[in-house]
Amino acid sequence: MLRLPCTGEVLVYLPPDLEDLPQRCVNYIVAHEFAHVALGHHGPEFEYSWAPSAQYHDEKPEEQAADALVVEWGYLASDNPVHIDRATREREKEEEDARLRREVEEQDRLVEKQLQRFRAVKVER
Secondary structure (H helix, E strand, O other): OEEOOOOOOEEOOOOHHHHHOOHHHHHHHHHHHHHHHHOOOOOOOOOOOOOOOHHHHHHOHHHHHHHHHHHHOOOOHHHOHHHOOHHHHHHHHHHHHHHHHHHHHHHHHHHHHHHHHHHHHHHHO
8 A cells, every 4th residue: 555646645455366365354355454544554654565474464553453443344353364374265265266156157047047938938929
């Protein structure tokens, strides 16, 4: 995250590896980054690191403040990926992806049924 010198706007960078995390972790991270903006944690005095260790995260007062605000907003502290082991994150992501694939397949079946009905009505006319 950085403040653009020409406009004063804040740019929040969300890395592509968020796609590899379960949605609950992505939601938490996005809220956490917005908490940094709300708390004024942007500028050269702030050190940035993507995917920090739990120790790095827990030692930084600005990280603790952002986490506290995120929890105040109603997110679960247990959704913070810094404190979820890699195997759990990967398992959850695989389960989530499988569920989404099943939902898409079901939607495809429903669309196909509707198309068949439409074709049958069209033939009858």
